[in-house]
Amino acid sequence: MSIWIGPMQKHVDGHKDLTNYNEIVTIETPKLVYIPLLNGMNTSFDVLVKEGDQVFVNTKLAVRNDKMTVPLYSPVSGVVKGVQKIMSGILRPVDHIVIENDGKNETIQSFAPLSIEDASREDLIDFAMNAGIVGCGGAGFPTYIKYKYVQAVDTIIINGVECEPYITADYRMMENYMADMIYGAQAMIKMAGAKEAVIAIKSTKKALIAKLNEAVATVENVTVKPVKDAYPMGWERTLIYNMYKKRYDKLPCEEGFIVNNATTAIAFAQALKEAKPITQKIVTVSGDGIAKPANVSVTVGTKVSEIVAALGGYTGEEISCIAGGPMMGKTITNDQFVITSYTNAVTILKTQPLDPIACLRCGKCNDHCPAGLLPVRINEAEKGKNTDLLVKLHTNDCIECGLCSYVCPSRLDVTEGVRRAKRILALKK
Ligand code: SF4
Ligand code: SF4
Structure with missing residues (x-):
């Protein structure tokens, strides 16, 4: 079936002011970090380290072992304590590599940097695969897969819409790392053999749009396009329909598009320039259930409970902890799950009884x-x-x-x- 979309979108209360303008809070890296053997819903990994091994920042720990290669890199230096099953953001316990952080932050390089100019399309695809670049908008889909099997892509859409309520991490990333986002977009143009990249952003973000327009003014093939402030405008189908009035059956590339999240473009640029895999994240932790809502700078593998403690704890007894935003995220039964390379938000809300009544057949x-x-x-x-x-x-x-x-x-x-x-x-x- 060809999924059709039309006006089915709605302005929803954003609650973005809770975190949009506050300082980013740095969370101290804990003594133990837990690296989930998880990518999206997949938990099938070859583990490359064993209990007692010394690891460094950027040591390759494991590789997803099906058709989609995704390596996981260590965010700390220290000693592997083993593999432990704990709750994950997909609502079930999964294996995690546990590392005792020695606090020394000793760093190695697991892959070499690469300049866009020197790289072929294939080089960039291989690089994205080996660097473990995944969709940072919450899904974690391996980025290189979007590029490897497609021909005739015209346009890369850099998705900076961030339509879910409460989440402002992408906004802050775009503000703080604008040059990296543009560099990542240029790399994606080359990786797809595309003509241009277009940064999509909500029309209400006027200050950021002005800064972005200034930043791309002298950049060939990268432009900015404001889109309506509605939900779910960040969904690829809704976005492409609103930007280009085009619909597709299975994948955006049928109509000549590849869509990547803005933070993914930034992560790709930082990997290319600095040989840095995704081991640190900016994550929005917000909602009426947390004392001090904030965007936090946090090490991958940190338990949510550590972040909650650093932000002053919960505001009540009855709390829902959601991995992601309140619309598409999953409510987890405790706060022991960890930040992954693709976590963008944790939403913490006071639990409200729904008190439902019978369906009114309103449609x-x-x-x-x-x-x-x-x-x-x-x-x-x-x-x-x-x-x-x-x-x-x-x-x-x-x-x-x-x-x-x-x-x-x-x-x-x-x-x-x-x-x-x-x-x-x-x-x-
Ligand atoms: S949750 Fe599913 S069924 Fe409900 S509005 Fe969204 S896409 Fe439609
Ligand atoms: S038709 Fe029923 S279930 Fe659907 S929105 Fe109306 S009351 Fe709710």
């Missing part, structure tokens, strides 16, 4: 679904375990954006019903 959830689905019908089919109907309703096209729950006047958790429906279909396979 708002259907009207707002950006994937063109009928969430209320999917919920009904899920309750009746009608798998044939779930398939007919294209349940698996749901991107779990949360909009159907957000707009529901009956306060029903419609999204959770669709998630359950997807799980039913997954178990059927």
